[in-house]
Amino acid sequence: MAAPLRAPKGTYDVLPGSPFLAVREALLGPAALAGYDYVEAPVFEDTELFARGVGASTDIVTKEMFTFTDRGDRSLTLRPEGTAGVLRAALQAGLQHGQLPVKLRYAGPMFRAERPQAGRFRQFQQVGVEALGSDDPALDAEVVALAASAYAGLGLTGVRALVTSLGDAACRPAYREALTAFLDGLDLDAETRRRAAINPLRVLDDGRPEVQAQLEGAPLMADALCDACRAHHEAVLGHLAALGVAVEPAPRLVRGLDYYTRTTFEFVHGGLGAQSAVGGGGRYDGLSQELGGPPLPGIGWALGVERTLLALEAEGVAAPGAPRLTAFVVPLGAAAKARAVTLVAELRAAGVAADLAYGDRGLKGAMKAADRSGAAYAVVLGDRDLEAGAAPVKDLRTGEQTPVALDALLTHLQEQSP
RNA sequence: GUGGGUGUAGCUCAGUUGGCAGAGCACCGGGUUGUGAUCCCGGUUGUCGCGGGUUCGACCCCCGUCACUCACCCCA
Structure with a gap:
């Protein structure tokens, strides 16, 4: 390989x-x-x-x-x-x-x-x-x-x-001349001299202590x-x-x-x-x-x-994070899955950040995915909820869960959206 | 360009005088056939950077090489 x-x-x-x-x-x-x-x-x-x-x-x-x-x-x-x-x-x-x-x-x-x-x-x-x-x-x-x-x-x-x-x-030209004259009197290596010839000001910010020591008393632009x-x-x-x-x-x-x-x-x-x-x-x-x-x-x-x-x-300052999801939809069953796909699209079209559990995972795995998505709410949508006309909406921070009628779901989540 | 340090699982790292390749985390599944973050059980993952050498035997010692990293220099 x-x-x-x-x-x-x-x-x-x-x-x-x-x-x-x-x-x-x-x-x-x-x-x-x-x-x-x-x-x-x-x-x-x-x-x-x-x-x-x-x-x-x-x-x-x-x-x-x-x-x-x-x-x-x-x-x-x-x-x-x-x-x-x-x-x-x-x-x-x-x-x-x-x-x-x-x-x-x-x-x-x-x-x-x-x-x-x-x-x-x-x-x-x-x-x-x-x-x-x-x-x-x-x-x-x-x-x-x-x-x-x-x-x-x-x-x-x-x-x-x-x-x-x-x-x-x-x-600056007059200052530059004065600085050059000052630098000429110093003990500098060839590379630094070469730099000084091109732009003497740059020698001033040389980090080496042996150079800085010699710059004690160098003329400063601020005074000129x-x-x-x-x-x-x-x-x-x-x-x-x-x-x-x-x-x-x-x-x-x-x-x-x-x-x-x-x-x-x-x-x-x-x-x-x-x-x-x-x-x-x-x-x-x-x-x-x-x-x-x-x-x-x-x-x-x-x-x-x-x-x-x-x-x-x-x-140790927390950097600003990515915007969080409002809703994470957990489908259970084929009919619910099909509905979940369109539900998420409707939520997004309404400006609600939403995602769903792909991969037909079990409830436990899907809830885990909901948790990791960082979403504020999980919407559990099973085939039997479709029939009942209401789906449990779980607040993932408090663990509190309330049933919401399917036709009220969009406005409900819109209200929870930041 | 010059110097120091480090290379082992996806990540963070152990690995004894040279003697079977390890842990934690993560990930997947189960405990609970409709509930995450906690707990318990099980499972997946390796060219020990690469190439030589020494040795009965090398993650370990030697040489080379590459990569990463920190510093010089310089700058954001």
Whole structure:
């Protein structure tokens, strides 16, 4: 026998009973209420979109992309993140010519060819929002607040919001120069020097203690912001305080994508193992032009579904479950079986979640199936109940059982339906 | 890409100095020919990851390999 097939490395299956779908929906709930419209972009795009959008210096682009060539010799890449594709779709559709800001939400799989570990997969799920066409600091605050409510709505209390400003084209170049000069004086390995040459900011979030020790006293962007960026950042923090969203300043925060400007943030949780980020995002006022589009400011975030599930587990919070069945029909006998099939269809048509015991099982086995279905009520429908014109309806939680006339069954169960 | 750990039933795992392959859960049936979740009885399920080696004999020791997993790096 051939070896059984397995899911590819770093992928997983969402199996029955998983809170995955409910959690993914819940994470986007606040955004939906705030006017963020649902969009979907392709799972693969021209490789160039990510090379230009995400940044040629990033780890994502240099070593983590699933890139392939199609039969027309086009280089395509499975999306490693969502923002580039959503922005591309918005520009292609000319949404920037309509009312601004354009507010979008999305959900779906992303792909990065990393070595898998706890909370890290090669195909993983993100939900995201993007708000395009406005640099209003109140919008920055709204976006951060939406993520905070998404986590709070699930019952999470251990998510911390780290916020900083990365400056813009007016102030970052000078800062970058100062940081480069500082880094030049340090004792760094060749690989880190290479990274520093491409993007010195990324050295700041190096996790190694020997590197961090040397970064003591490094110049910080927060101290080098131009007046406009400083005013913007203070306005954002003011709005967040007014909204009651607790944030922590994080002057060393640098994200792994090159397109961020000004407001940049990350949501972290302590219970995830080595990966602490459950979500992150920021402003990307230069990205549109980077992609060959018009000047179009934007801000957004992406939240990791798997890591949110890990956080729920770490906090011992019950994840939202699947909707439960109201009725489970247990047929006894051939005539009753035929009637049960149509009864269940009628119940479903009336909006009552219903199922029945397939397989002509005995009463005991069928009742067991009713119990395991999670249904609130079992309807025992035997041939003799058909003749009597009434069927016992059993409340599976209390064990209480009452006969209900067959022609009243549908309305009776409709009333019990949530 | 680099390091550590783990691979035994569908799941979670025992398995003694190398000597017949095990438990719990789950699943199916019965106890109760019309009542689940409790209880009792019975039953089904194995390439001990894979390939070599050592040995009278290997789940156990050795070598290789693959997979999973955790961590580095990075990030959701």
